[in-house]
Amino acid sequence: MKKRLSLIAISLLLALLLAALQMASNAIQNPQDSSNAQYYTLLLQVAAVGLFFLLLIIAGNIFQLMLRWYRKEPGAKLTAKVVGLFLVLAVIPVVIVFSYSVQFLYKGIDNWFDTQIESALIDSLELSRTALRIREKIHLEQTQKMLVNINQGSDELIAVRLDKLREANQADELTLMTQTGEIVVTSSISSSFIPEAVTQTMRLAVQTNGYLTLLEPLKGGDLSLRVIVTEQVNQPYLLQAIFAIPKRLIDLGDSVEAAYEKHGRISYMRKYIKSNFVMTLSLVLLFSVFSAILVAFIFTRRLMEPIRDLAKGTKAIAEGDYEQKIQLQRNDDLGFLVKSFNVMSEKISQARDLAEKSQKVVEDQRLYLESILGGLSSGVMTFDQHQQLITVNVAAHDILQVEKGQVAISTDNLRLNTFFGTVMETFKNSASEWRAEVNLPDTRGKQILLCHGTELKSADGEKTGNVLLFDDVTQLVQAQRDAAWGEVARRLAHEIKNPLTPIQLSAERLRHKYLRTMEEKEAKVLDKATSTIIAQVDTMKTMVNAFAEYAKKPEMKKAPLNANALMMEVADLYQHQNSAITVKKQLAESLPDINADSHQLRQVMNNLMKNAFEAIEDLAQGEITVSSAYFAGDPCIQLAIEDNGAGFAEEVLGHVFEPYKTTKLKGTGLGLAIVKKIVEEHGGDIHAENAPQGARVVLHLPVIET
Amino acid sequence: MQLRWPFLCVIFLLVQPCIAAVSIHTIEATLVDESYVLDVDIEYDLADEVRDALQNGIELHFEVQAAVVRSRNWMWDETVDSVTRQYSISYRPLAKHYQVGHDKSEEKTYHKTLSQALRAMGAIRGWPLINSSELIHKELYQVRVKCTLEVDQLPLPLQPTAYFSQDWQLDADPLLWRLIY
Incomplete structure (x- = not known):
């Protein structure tokens, strides 16, 4: 919309300037024709103001361009180059044409004025004047003679004589008047006449010089000669005679005068004509240059728009924003470029999405694995092929009784050193899969870890590291040991307790039956032996009861x-x-x-x-x-x-x-x-x-x- | 040199020095038979440049305008009536005299010298201005007379010069005459 407006404004300005140029050339061809004259100056002014605004717009554009140049915006240099090129391309031919035009104009206009024609015109004007002067002289002499004639006659006859004299001398009017201007008698060719008035200035001139001749137009437009004379010495009368100048003489005189006037006027005006032409041509020149610059600006802006967008787009892509789409509907090469760019950015964006998606899948899998490892009660560790520790799960920390992140192969922790020393040694010496029990010193005694090592293999079967799986089996071993003890105790109690009562009874019976019957010496031995048996069986019973107590599943009353x-x-x-x-x-x-x-x-x-x-x-x-x-x-x-x-x-x-x-x-x-x-x-x-x-x-x- | 023209045009339009080569000397309005008639004396002082143009067959047209204005305190002045007269002056090379005409009528006066012709053109006598019936009794009026050169009537190539050259600034400053009916 804005572009269209400026285009209209520029076209209007061009039309104005061309109209002004046309008028200037018309004016030279018909200097008298002033039908459009009142618009001419206005046109020039409007055009000048228009050019001024054009200049302002261009100045603004140049300023903007400089700003963009210093900011190193993309396209600024290209714009400057294109504008410069336009300027050179426009200015050189226009200036050449302009200078030649001006030169031709000056010469051409000067050539109109042939000096011979000019002197001929002056001569013919002079000739016309001489012709008139001769006529004036003749009529003056005639009038002076008539006044002498009148003065010699008597008053009664004056009117008649005046008529006769007028007819004889072919005057249009004869008027006799006093020195103060009062008409004495008059005679005219026309029946209803009013004698031509004589002004005081005229009378004064007559009284000074004795006569006055005056060439003046009649009411009908014809030229007439007025002659007023008086006698040289003390004469009371003035005689005014009016002679018609012959039509042929007037026409010729007019024609000569008109030609002279026209020539003189054009000759006088030629410097103005030249300056007008030069001025208008200058305006056109300026207009051409200005509009070339402006068009260059508009053109480069149009050209630069997609390039700037492309630059912006590539920058955005470089910064990682792949959603850049350039809006441009053009069917030229730039349009193709923009389309290609859009396709490219879309493909990049798709690729990025794909990468993100697969990364997310990997991340998900990692989290999944981590949560599984975290949830495991067994400790899990992975090592790379250089036996460097890669992953340790939470359970491993708990089992090894170290803070998170403190697990390291070489450390001053005695437990870890023992653990890793055994494990690494086994990894080195064992086949791809092994099982081993590792005992670690513990504050509560000994910690027993059951370890299970396996090789890690990549998809193509190459060894990439090791996995170690270990469990704390201390409690399990303890429980097994406890259970075994319980079982032993129960069996022992059961197996030992059963024969104890018969042993005791048998001992008591022996004692009871044979003690009295035996000799004292032997009885003493028996007594001692049976007493010992009974006492030891008793002790044994107590012991067996304790065993039974230990093995017994107690009844709980919680x-x-x-x-x-x-x-x-x-x-x-x-x-x-x-x-x-x-x-x-x-x-x-x-x-x-x-x-x-x-x-x-x-x-x-x-x-x-x-x-x-x-x-x-x-x-x-x-x-x-x-x-x-x-x-x-x-x-x-x-x-x-x-x-x-x-x-x-x-x-x-x-x-x-x-x-x-x-x-x-x-x-x-x-x-x-x-x-x-x-x-x-x-x-x-x-x-x-x-x-x-x-x-x-x-x-x-x-x-x-x- | 000519290239400067368009810029100068603009500058001249903005700052135009006021040097009046034409001035209005006197105004006098007199009541004759219930209508006011005006006598005006204008002094036309032409620069050599203008005289030269005149000598070379350029006809000059002047417009004299007389306006009756009622002064009002609380509003802008009211123009009651205005009359204009056109005068023209030209040189006839054949008879070597100056011709003064007015109001495009056929009646023309002829003068041997330029100063006579200018004096004749400047002396305006008995110019009917306004009928007294149009005026309010005892109200203050002003007769404002101004004289301008009609540049539009000049030949076209001369017009830009006439607009912007100081020699051609032939507009007279308005002169006022107080009138109380």
Whole structure:
């Protein structure tokens, strides 16, 4: 719309300038014709103003171009080049044509004025004037003669004589008047006449010079000669005679005058004609140059539009925005280029989408694998072919008891070093698939890991690394061991208990039957032997009962229980048994209830307290601390009994809760095994550790879920 | 040199110096038989350039306009009536005299010298202006007379020059005459 408007404005301006040019040339051909004259100057002014605005527009465009040049915008240089080219192409021919036109114009216009014609015109004008002067002279002499004639006659005859004289001298009018201008008598060729008035200026001229001749047009347009004369000395009258100039003479004179006038006028105006032409041509020149520049600007803008868009588009694509589409409906080469660009950007965008999609699939798979690995209770590690660690899952951290991200092959962690040392060695020496058990030192003793190594292979069967799968089987082994012990105990109890009663009975019977009948010496032996048998069978029974107790599946009577109350009770029980030993209580303020068999749990506590007591019996200042703790949100409460004794020996620590692992001289060696069994049956766990001073046993028991 | 023309045109249009070579000397309105008649004296002082043009057969046309204006305090002045007269002056080379005409009538006066012709053209006598019946009694009026050169009547090649050359600035500044009926 804007373009069309400016195009219309430019066309209008061109039309105005051409009209002005046409008028200027018309004016030269017909200088008299001024029918359009009033528009000419206006036209020139409008054209000048139009050119001025054109100049402003161009100046604006140039300024914009310079700005774009300095900003290094795409297309600025090309625009400048095209505009420059247009300018050169337009200016050179136009200036050549202009200068030649001006030259020809000057010469041509000057050539119109032939000096011979000019002098001929002046001569003919002079000739006409001379002809008139001769006539004037003749008529002056005639009139002077008539005045003399009149003055000589009498008054009565003047009117008649005047008529006669007028006819004789072929005058149109004869008037006799006084010096003051009063008409005395008059005679005219026409019947109804008013004598021509004589002004005071005329009379004054006559009185000074004695005569006056005046060439003047008549009312009908013909030229006439007025002659006024007076006598030289003291004459009272003036005589005015009017002679018609012959029509032929007038026509010739007029024609000469008209030709002279026209020639003179054109000759006078030639510098103006030239300047007008030059001015109009200059306007046209300026217009051509300006419009060439403007058209260059418009053309390059149109040309640059898709190029600029393309540049912008490629920049956007370079920056990663593939959704660029250039809107352009053109059927030329640029249109084709733009279409190709659009196709290209679309293809890139499609490729990018595809890549994104497959990346997402890979990511999904990775997450899927990760969540599976994370959900696994087994530890999983992968290594590359250079035995560098790649992946470690959450369970691996838990099993190896390290913080997340702390798993590394070479570290100063003893457990990790042991673990990786064994594993790497096995990887190196074993076939593609292997199984092995790895024992790691643990605060609670020994941790047993069951490891399973496999080779990782790529799609084409090449070895790319290793996978290690491992499980913490410590508890499993423990449970198996416990179960085996239980089974042994049960069988032992069963198998041993059965013959014990007959043995005892038999011994008693032997004793009862033969003691009295035997001699004293022999009886003594029998008595001693049977007593020993009975006593040892008794001991054996006790032992077998303990075994049976251990192997027995206890009947649980669970009820909500406050562990603090139980701890208090147990602590109070042992408070005053030995003055050398103090029992300290560090109980949590609010402890949630647990679901437990109070009788069994009390047995556990008693057992533990007893062990602690025995550990510090010989100390001068024994101290036992019973404590309970609960951290909000935890599933378990924690109960602990700590002493300040010698602590557990390092080699015993891992086996404290196994049967027959005791440091004490007396006891069945089943106490702590039974404790552990009870605790596990309550869904909790128990472990022993060495405190900074002495030993500590810690229990965890699940709270009642609300 | 000629190339400067279009720019100068614009500049001249904006800043045109006011040098009046034609001036109105006197105005006098007199009441004759219930209508006012005007006597005006205009002094035409032509530059050499203009005289030269006249000598070379260029005819000059002047328009004299007389307007009766009623002064109003609270509004712009009201033009009650206005009359115009056209005068022309030209040179006849054959008879070597100057010819003055007015109102396109056939009546023309002839003068031997330019100064006589200009004086004759400048002395306007008994120009009927307005009938007194059109005026309100005791109201203040002004007679405004101005004289302008009719550039449009000049031959076309001369017109741009006449518009922009100082020598051709032949418009007289208006002169006022107070009139109380």
